[in-house]
Amino acid sequence: MAFNYRRIIVKIGSNVITQANGLPDLQRLEKLVDQIAAIKKSGTEVILVSSGAVASGRSLITVSDKNDSVATRQLLASIGQVKLINTYSHLFEQFSILCSQVLVTKEDFRDRLHYLNMKNCLEILLQHQVVPVINENDVVSVTELMFTDNDELAGLIASMLNAQALIILTNVNGIYNGDTKLPGSAIIKEVTAAGIDFSSFVSTGRSQFGRGGMITKSTIAQKTAKLGIAVHIANGTADNILLDVLAGNVTHTRFVPNKKASGKKKWIAHSENAATGAVQVNEGAKLVLTSTKASSLLPVGVVAILAEFKKGDIVKIIDERNKLIGLGLAEYSSDKAREWAGQKNQRPLVHYDYLYLQG
Template sequence: MRKSNAKIVVKVGTNVLTRSDGSLDVTNISHLVDQLAMLKKEGHQVVLVSSGAVGAGRELLPAADEMDPVVRRQMLSSIGQIRLMELYRQLFAGHQLLCGQVLATKEDFRDRRHYLNMRNCLEALLHDRVIPVVNENDVVSVTELMFTDNDELASLVTAMLNADTLVILSTVDGLLTAAPDDPTATLIPTLSATDESVWSYIAPVKSSFGRGGMATKVRMAQHTARLGAEVILANGKRRDSLVEVLSGKGLCTRIPAQAQPSNLKKWLAQHPTTNGSVQVNEGAKMVLTDGASVSSLLPVGIISVDGDFKKGDLLSIIGPDKESIGIGVAQYSAEKARNLMGQKGQKALVHYDYLMIY
């Protein structure tokens, strides 16, 4: 382990927790808990983002597969969550540890007060003999409240807690240069958070029982690394893979962390909903995206204002070709922004401290 008392988020995919027939793989789950307990007893702060509730429900009530897909998912999750948490409770108890359940929806990350309340709860749990187990609240998460999958949830939790490392465990060793069943495929050991060439290696294929796939994992991994945490993609079916990759050994793909932004900027970067948008000219885009300088969004660089936002609302910032370049908090209303648009010497619409450039 590179750092003592590190804060580590471990995301475990459905296929790591289940067998080929969809039933829970209790043996592998037990071994995962052993590794998490080892990390905890070494003094690290550990959060588990666990899939598997729907799979656990399907094992108990297979006939539910004939129901409406949305209702089925809610029902299976409601039943399976109890089964999964009871299994975690028993296994962690064998290490004299407790586990605490934290269920989340996207709405908890959109609302700043909900966000801070959840962060405070997780921080409190981390300072005791508790492993927080975070999962999407599938019972109430439908359509716009749903995460892409638990990779997105793990990324949000990692940023929220200022975690040092996010480990995403799936059933492959990391990012490969071809499909896992291709004999020419080789492991990519290190990936930059800004490397766009990686997309030529990734096929948009979802896992058999989960909602995500490697494309989602890499997208979220690079995003998380840009927000200041190291990300490791590894194989959760390999024995001792978690402790090995965290000690710098084992097969995996590592995405090194970039400079860490402020907590507020992290929240902005993870916020999907805005109340309006402003389009900037090429000069303003160059200034705002120049990582070597500190710049606020001034009216002189704005060429259009969309929406009826107020002071304190969130704004999308788009470039001259309508590409998204950032998000920020408005310092005054849309009406005032329209009146000041293109003028020099005016107050910033978005101050640098409340501005996140992607």
């Protein structure tokens, strides 16, 4: 089955474009850029989320093992990002395509204004036929500000730009239903809305050069597909992989997109780490919120304010068993919410349009 997407995000993992010795695989990069150019020529917009800055840095400088690992990563990323974007620039130039560098941190997703500024920047690049090459800014991102890895970043960008598909390129053929070393393990070709508990059989091992394993990929993929975006996980080291995925010619894992979500909900869906406040709701409110009927969170169902927040902040909605059931944009502050908690006939604390439920 061929897929005719208007706009796609291609995420290239470090394990795809890094050789066993830790240096960049320029031949692989060249082949991927050839395919992206062909996809672009066919009329599909492509946004690239690419790892590989640290590997590129490693090709330019030798660092002593005595250095702190975070400092070493910052050094290699800072030098390597220049090399990486120059490599992409040179390769795209051969097809008369301009590419641009976009470096982001989690902070850029922290509020609606930052989010929209970045969205506008990427939209104008696409309008001018430029291929954005996006990477996490490892130079200023330190542990607590880091994305899980570039899979998380790619999922955020896909929902931000209303892409039809996210293609995650890794160094295996997809997600397997068991240990790949054991006979009988097969690729899960399709994951539907019902979802699968991947933790029961997906290896938690990480790739040699990447930060995120298959558990991360499957979690991000499920969340992204739930927002109406198809996700393909495929082997980026295979020749012609992007064209084969789009043509439906290669065995890989595809997450079937669910119903569409509004742009605001897409932003909120990925904002758990940006949530400053938290409210606890009773079982009645939980039932109403998780029912099929569109409902806002009313103060009458709020039993406790677990963390302070201001109007416009993202708040976590927690049930009485302390389980996260959703995220939403607060219509007023925690002081007002505390005052109105348990009361009927008060304004919604979170309006349905700004409410994202985990279920």
